[in-house]
Amino acid sequence: xxxxxxxxxxxxxxxxxxxxxxxxxxxxxxxxxxxxxxxxxxxxxxxxxxxxxxxxxxxxxxxxxxxxxxxxxxxxxxxxxxxxxxxxxxxxxxxxxxxxxxxxxxxxxxxxxxxxxxxxxxxxxxxxxxxxxxxxxxxxxxxxxxxxxxxxxxxxxxxxxxxxxxxxxxxxxxxxxxxxxxxxxxxxxxxxxxxxxxxx
Numbered sequence: 547x548x549x550x551x552x553x554x555x556x557x558x559x560x561x562x563x564x565x566x567x568x569x570x571x572x573x574x575x576x577x578x579x580x581x582x583x584x585x586x587x588x589x590x591x592x593x594x595x596x597x598x599x600x601x602x603x604x605x606x607x608x609x610x611x612x613x614x615x616x617x618x619x620x621x622x623x624x625x626x627x628x629x630x631x632x633x634x635x636x637x638x639x640x641x642x643x644x645x646x647x648x649x650x651x652x653x654x655x656x657x658x659x660x661x662x663x664x665x666x667x668x669x670x671x672x673x674x675x676x677x678x679x680x681x682x683x684x685x686x687x688x689x690x691x692x693x694x695x696x697x698x699x700x701x702x703x704x705x706x707x708x709x710x711x712x713x714x715x716x717x718x719x720x721x722x723x724x725x726x727x728x729x730x731x732x733x734x735x736x737x738x739x740x741x742x743x744x745x746x
Contacts, residue, residue: 552743553617557610562709562727563622570735572744577614579606579621587632595627599659600673611663618743619663624728626703628654635703639692642705646691646715649704651682656704658725660734662741670737674730676721678704683715691715 554574556563567574586605590598607621626633628649636642656678661671683691691711692699699705699712706712708719708726724731738744 552741554738554743555610555614555617555619557606557619557621558623560622560728562707563729566724566727566729566731570731572735572738574620577610577619579609581605581609583623587634592632593630595625595632595655596657596659596673596675598632599623599625599657600661600671601659603659603661604663604668604671607661607663607668608666612666615665617664618738618741620734620738621661621663622729623659624703625657625659626654627657628652633703636700636705638700639697642699643688643692646680646688646705647685649680651680653677653679654704656721656726658728658730660730662734662737664741669741672730672733672737674722674725674733676719676725678716678726679718679720680715681717687714 554572556567556574556576557579559578564576583602586602587598590601602623603621606623607619611619633645636645656676657673659671659673662669694711706715719726735744739746
């Protein structure tokens with residue numbers, strides 16, 4: 547459980563990240579960071595998807611920490627690298643269909659970055675990567691998948707949730723399950739213990 551003397555703020559609107567932290571017994575509040583993610587992406591080398599995940603996490607953590615210096619602030623973000631470029635969230639189900647069809651039978655990488663800030667300073671940041679191997683699914687399965695999941699897939703960078711029907715899109719996943727969900731959980735928990743937010 548969280549020590550009452552140390553407060554933790556999650557600077558992310560991700561339901562999956564909230565659930566991960568809550569499920570493992572971390573007490574926290576949520577304050578969504580008001581940052582211009584597109585500007586950060588445009589200024590970043592698109593070939594460095596892992597670095598971008600960390601940079602976005604750091605910027606989110608700092609944005610909230612500057613307004614609440616006494617709290618520990620956890621920022622997090624995830625990027626998807628495919629076919630030599632960055633993939634953003636699909637704007638529509640039609641776009642999600644095109645993207646998933648392009649990924650069929652191929653691999654892509656999910657990079658989950660996290661950063662911890664206090665007093666307007668980053669005290670730790672890290673990233674973890676998972677390799678996602680998409681199976682050769684049929685068009686009929688893709689239609690059924692999108693019909694079942696609906697617009698919920700538009701909230702996910704890869705147009706899938708591994709904890710849902712999206713798991714059927716894959717033949718193999720190499721890496722940590724929590725990284726796929728959007729947070730390098732083990733390193734984050736270690737840092738929260740080191741910071742005194744969690745009991746060691």
